[in-house]
Amino acid sequence: APRVFSGIKPSGGLTLGNYLGAIKRFVEMQGGEFETIYCVVDLHAITVWQDPEELRRATREVAASYLASGIDPEKSILFNQSRVSAHAELGWLFNCVARVGWMNRMTQFKEKAGKNAEKQSLGLYAYPSLMAADILAYHATHVPVGEDQKQHVELTRDIAAKFNHDYKTDFFPLTNPVIEGPAMRVMNLRDGTQKMSKSGESDMERINMTDDADAIAKKFKKARTDPAPLPESVEGLADRPEAKNLVNIYAGLSGMTAEQVIAEHGGAGWGQFKPALADLAVEKLAPISSEMARLMDDPTEIDRIMERGAERARAIADPIVAKTSEIMGLIR
């Protein structure tokens, strides 16, 4: 079966961006034509310093969010990355295939590092090479991600192609990013030109998956918008990043297209649309966050699921890394 691999970093509380851009789609891809593998990528989280106790909590919380959203550990493999040594091992092998110039072109590193590139960890710089290893350790062909990860999945293809070329083989498949739907780039609620992220400065700029109804209502109410009402057609959203973002969030949560949202709400003022959006977000997120809280209350179940998932992951990844080493001439 074609294989899906994807993951989320346990680097803080999960956002609505993680939910719409990743988790919701992980669930949709499960149980169909694909074998699905979902990871909590803790080795990526430590590319910036994490408090150890908080990292343990956040790792379990990402696993809880998968389970609470509908990932079924019988249908999907769910585990945390550091437990399966194939990731780190193949990551090193790929560090020797990837080129410095390729890393220099990665826009996410530039955005995260800003003017302080020299002070960042070497791991943050090499992160896309480890991500290629995450995917290719399973020969995964499809990777559901948000728009921000597109460049990294393309780099994964470049690494696979260079490996295949350098070692005269067709061992690694060329992976496709799967970026479909209206909410593949959820924006910051206070600045419609910036991505909503876990580690953004102010809590008011994001909806957290664990926010309660009051917090969600307040954040949408205070979300920045222009004064004009919703346009009568989607073309009218073109130069209105904040309005476009709220329409896309509504679409992502409801399963509608942006066109359908506009057909229903075109002409509405913010005083009308924002409360409707908040109600919809609460309706979708409240059952998930209450199940997350239940799972986190006694994480034994989460730990057991991740341990079992790691065993199943090793059974796929270890032979692939062994074969890669052999192709490269390493004696094991």
Ligand code: AQP
């Ligand atoms: N704003 C977003 N819109 C759509 N998709 C998003 N994703 C993240 N933010 C958005 C998707 O979530 C998946 C997991 O991302 P990640 O946590 O591994 O890394 P990230 O993209 O760097 O996420 P953050 O929230 O911005 O984390 P920090 O602030 O810690 O760096 C990916 O599929 C991503 O596309």
